[in-house]
Amino acid sequence: MWRDEDLIKHGWPEDIWFHVDKLSSAHVYLRLHKGEKIEDIPKEVLMDCAHLVKANSIQGCKMNNVNVVYTPWSNLKKTADMDVGQIGFHRQRDVKIVTVEKKVNEILNRLEKTKMERFPDLAAEKECRDREERNEKKAQIQEMKRREKEEMKKKREMDELRSYSSLMKVENMSSNQDGNDSDEFM
Numbered sequence: 001m002w003r004d005e006d007l008i009k010h011g012w013p014e015d016i017w018f019h020v021d022k023l024s025s026a027h028v029y030l031r032l033h034k035g036e037k038i039e040d041i042p043k044e045v046l047m048d049c050a051h052l053v054k055a056n057s058i059q060g061c062k063m064n065n066v067n068v069v070y071t072p073w074s075n076l077k078k079t080a081d082m083d084v085g086q087i088g089f090h091r092q093r094d095v096k097i098v099t100v101e102k103k104v105n106e107i108l109n110r111l112e113k114t115k116m117e118r119f120p121d122l123a124a125e126k127e128c129r130d131r132e133e134r135n136e137k138k139a140q141i142q143e144m145k146r147r148e149k150e151e152m153k154k155k156r157e158m159d160e161l162r163s164y165s166s167l168m169k170v171e172n173m174s175s176n177q178d179g180n181d182s183d184e185f186m
Contacts, residue, residue, distance in 0.1 A: 004085045010122035011073035012129055016041065018053045019087070021067040021097065025057030027085075029073070038072060038096065046070075046098055051107045054100045064102045071095045 004027050011017070011029070016038055018028040028049050030041065050068040053060075060066045075095065077088040089095050 006122050008076055008078055010126040013074055015073035016070055017073055018049045018068055018070045020053050020057040020060040021069045023057050023059045025053050025060055028053045050098050050100045055108055066100045067097050069095050069097055
């Protein structure tokens, strides 16, 4: 079982944290896809996470109408004076609540059948994710600079066309001094 402190320390911005409100319970993390928001969580997935948290609460698993709080990982506040597993929030308005009326065995049995246990290196996964994000930002900045450079080049070319500056260059001039051009029209 992961220590909550490691999950808190190495969480991702895409992570959503679930916990039984005002009772001891395990934490459940739901990792959203990049660009997804907490409001995008399907109702079924939300209820699956809430049931998991409730089922893993020593007190909550025996109760009905249990409130489960959930919030983005970035909203978790951990200070040095807090006990292990204890957490606060930066912004209370970002904390959502869902109520689990009663235990639904069908949900828990379905989740138990699909359960996979793995023991990833959370720090390494976070570093890899952060590196990928830095590389994406770098590529976006390079693309933006390339476009700006291209736009500046087009603008210079258009400005030069409008300025007629190329008309007064010796290599672009021609003369009628050699007699090939005739002034006789008749």
